Amino acid sequence: MDVNEGQTPTPTGGEESGVSIPEELSLLPLRDTVLFPVVVVPLAVSRESSVKLIDDAAVSGSRVIGTVAMKSPEIEKPTLDDVYRIGTAAVIHTMLKLPEGVRLIVQGLRRIEILECLQTEPYLRVRVRVLPEDTPEAELPPDAQMEMEALRRSVGALFQKVVSLSPDLPDELQAIPQNVQEAHVLADLICAHIRMPIQEKQELLEIIDVRERLRRLASLLNRDLEILELQTKIQSQVHTELGKMQRDYYLREQLKQIQKELGETDERTAEIEELRAKIEAAEMPEEARKEADRELDRLSKMPPQAAEYTVARTYIDWLVTLPWNTSTEDNLDMREVREVLDADHYGIEKVKERILEYLAVRKFNPESHRHPILCFAGPPGVGKTSLGKSIARALGRKFFRMSLGGIRDEAEIRGHRRTYIGALPGQIIQGIRRAGSNNPLFMLDEIDKVGADFRGDPSSALLEVLDPEQNGTFRDHYLDVPFDLSRVLFITTANVLDTILPPLRDRMEIIELSGYTEQEKLQIARRHLVPKQMSEHGLTPEHIRWEDDGIRAIVLGYTREAGVRNLEREVAAVCRKVTREFAEGRTELAVIDSEAVRRYLGVPRFEYEEIAERTSQAGVATGLAWTPVGGDVMFIEATAMPGGRSLMLTGQLGDVMKESAQAALSFVRSHAAELGIDATFFRRNDIHVHVPAGAIPKDGPSAGVTMATAIASLATGRRVRSDVAMTGEITLTGRVLPVGGIKEKVLAAHRAGLKRVILPERNRKDMLEDVPEEVRQSIQIEYADTVRRVLDWVLEPEEAAPAAEETSPRQGQATPERIAAP
Structure with missing residues (x-):
């Protein structure tokens, strides 16, 4: 492969005289090199085909070859498409054969353009056209001559500055602008010496107009000059900083010796001694003490300007400030x-x-x-x-x-x-x-x-x-x-x-920690929340007096939660309104009872009548649910419509809850005769079970009893008692299985004002152990082991009204999920 071995162009004053350039030339592709006219460069040729090209040219009379730069230096066997079309005709001055190839010295003659390829083996041979040189300076108009001279001087001055700043260019090159007066020769010589990408050198080679070539060359020299000046500035700053650091180090060492002679210590030494004393006083374990001593030894040998100094100092500070042996005595009373x-x-x-x-x-x-x-x-x-x-x-x-x-x-x-x-x-x-x-x-x-x-x-x-x-x-x-x-x-x-x-x-x-009961919330508000809010709002017992019925009214009518955060917010709201009244001129004591609470907070947000209203018709049952924020009361609604024996479930129910609904329907259908249900009811109607609050996902088996009750109520036309809630998992045989979250569910029923709760028989122990006594006394608890006992307790006696109304689905209702009934 043809390579350029350390391009060292030699300036010359003119073209090689007496050398003619033929129309057909052997073409030598050059890797990472662009040869300019009048420039002398050494080349190394190692490829067999290229060596043969040189041998044939040497034995010929003219010794003239064509040189052209390769577009990509990675190509091992270039073709005409892999080289540029504009190159340089060159004459071989010297050739030396070596074991690894041929070394030769060539000089560029004139720019040539490749017209066509004549042969590809064993080497490229092409027909070329010698490109004409630009108009001689002497034949140019006076204005053009002045412009040419200005460009020549400008390029020469820029080149001299680049040589003076570049560590890679010898200072002798600064003499080229004074020794070469021809503008086109000066441009080619400078192009050959400055470092730039091959593409830019090829661009300069292809520019025939000398003035345009000088303008482009001036632009590239300006860019290189800016880079070299910035590089020189950075190196100067680095040397200055290093010099300053060395100077500071020597001065500090001298200051140490002076202070040592005077019996004084510097700040850094005092800092090291202070850290050593802290390490002694910290009473660290052996491993921590060794690490602290090791870091302190490193710190003492480090200059304060070192990047590691602050890291080591911070680490030692953490070690000495930790309470390794500092503890408090427990109060054992x-x-x-x-x-x-x-x-x-x-x-x-x-x-x-x-x-x-x-x-x-x-x-x-x-x-x-x-x-x-x-x-x-x-x-x-x-x-x-x-x-x-x-x-x-x-x-x-x-x-x-x-x-x-x-x-x-x-x-x-x-x-x-x-x-x-x-x-x-x-x-x-x-x-x-x-x-x-x-x-x-x-x-x-x-x-x-x-x-x-x-x-x-x-x-x-x-x-x-x-x-x-x-x-x-x-x-x-x-x-x-x-x-x-x-x-x-x-x-x-x-x-x-x-x-x-x-x-x-x-x-x-x-x-x-489960939720609080009504009585517990009353005591918490009386002991903690009310005094805290009165203090924060600047109220004293001379301004406001809270009655128990007022606190209870907030607990029952304005909050429904397991904790007391909303209760505290409502107490704060009352205190703010009372504070405003006193700020506006009120003088008499404010007594907070149920009437005052209603006046300050408005209409209660939660009403007990809601349960009675929701269960006023057949097919609606009240269940109990566990949530991450405590227990809650939920309603399960069932309705029938003309159809063909299918079960529809809505309310964003999980798979387990859907299976519970299926099991509930199967149980009711299998015991239809015992429950007094018309034998054709399920054949003539579709059953739709819905759990309101459809935006909230629901799952779990504990709603099985409630679903069976809702479906049985729908099929028999008997309403469910409005003061009862229930929970429990059911089986196809009608057994009631235990569930979790008993305390939370019972407290939710208590908060909602329900008087009767039905639980699985095997949850009796949870009720006695977890639920407070006051709640157990205020709610009647029934324990059931079969669904039939639950239905006997919760379904009201039959009325004269029809057993179940057959209704059609409402228009616009979202299509529920259909499950084929068994």
Whole structure:
């Protein structure tokens, strides 16, 4: 392959005299090289066909060949399509054969244009046309001569500046503009010497007009000059900065010696000694102490301007400020702890009993550092987070709360490694540092809302933190030394348990906090919410007095929730309106009773009459449901229409709930005679079962009893009692199976004002254990083991009205899902 070996053009004053250029020339393709007229360059030829071309040219009389640049240097066997059409005729001056090829020195003669290819083997041979040179300067008009001279001088001056700034060009080249007066020769010589892409050199070679060539060359020289000036400026700045750093270093070393002679110490030395004293006082474990001493030794040998200096200093600061051996004493007075918990929270006896049990163990075994990992699970607003603060206050421990909601990065738990810029320890170590003790109460809030993505899974990182067998040697990525978390009392909170990683849930002791009863909400409002809102609104007992019936009116008529957040908002709304009245001139005491509540808050949002109204016709039954925010009352409606034995289900029901509806229909149809249902009723009608609130997904088997009751009520024409609600799973044989969430469901019935609840027989133990006594006394509980007993209790006696009205589907109604009836 033909290559250019270290192009070193040699300037010359004119063209080779006495050399004629024939019309047919052997063509030598050049890789990464453009040969200009009058320029002498060395070439290395190694390819067999090219060596033969040189041999044939050497034995010929003229020794003239054609040279042209290749479009792509990667082509091994170029054809005419792989080279440019404009090249240069050249004469071979010297040729030297070597084992690896042929070395020769050639000089460009004139620009040529390739017209056609005459042969391709063993080498290219073409017919060419010698391109005419531009009009000589002497024959140009005076204006054109002046322009030519100006361009020549401008290009020469630019080339001299480029040579002076470029480290690759010898200074001797600055003499070319003074020694060469012909404009076209000067342009070709400069083009051959400056560094530029092959495409730009080929563009200059193809420009015949000398003035246009000089203008294009001036533009390229200006670009190179700007780049070289910027490069020189950057190098100068770097040298200046390095020189300044070296100067500062020498001056600091001299200042050290001067201060040493005077018995003084500099700020950096004082800083190192201060850190050393802090390390001594921190009482770190052996591994942490070794790491701190090692980093301090590195820091003492580092100049303050070094990039690692701040990183090492920050790391040592974190090590010395952690409470390795700083702890608080637990308050083991169980009576006092009980008083504090009772003063802060009403009810929630399970949590209080568990804390007192923990204190009893600590009292009998002070050396035990194994702490329980508690998880408070319950609907929003029941006081999970505030309960953590109360426990910390009762035990005399520092309190730190970390919200896990929305966290998706594992580094939030374990920290970032020190290789990253701006790295910090994780929130666990940061929380320990802020708490100032190694045994705080650490609350991990909303643990059920932890996410995961490409940055890692924080739930997996919490497995070590919340494992008493492992967290004694917790190793943060930033610190990279073990820290003992076994003395920390971790408490987590969650609304639902299903989204928590099963291994993580297994490490925690779940304590469920269900919703409050009406009496509990009354006491919480009386003891905590009302005094808090009165204080925040600047009210005193001389301004406002709350009556129990007023608080109860808010609980029953304006809130329907498991917790007390909305209750507090409504209390705040009343306080704001009373405050405004006093601000406008009121003077007498404001008594908040049920009438005052209605006057301040408007018409009650929730009415008990709704249940009686919804169940006023056959085919509607009241059920009980469990939700993540507590229990709720739901209605199941059934209607019949002329059709052909199909079951339609609407209300965004899940697969399990659809199967429960199918089982309910099958049971009612199979016992139609016993229930007094017309034998042709199901053959003549389609059954449509709908669960309102269709935008909310619903699933689960606990609505089976309610669906069977609704269908039986529709088929018999007997209405369902309006003061009763029910829950339970059913089988095809009519058995009633147990379900979950009994406490939440019963409390929801109690909040809705229902007087009777039907539960599965096997849920009797849950009712007696979980539901408060006051609720059990106010609601009549019936336990059923068969669907037939449920129907006997809830269906009212038959009336004179027709058993079931046959109706047609309403126009415009969305098409429900059809399931073929059995």
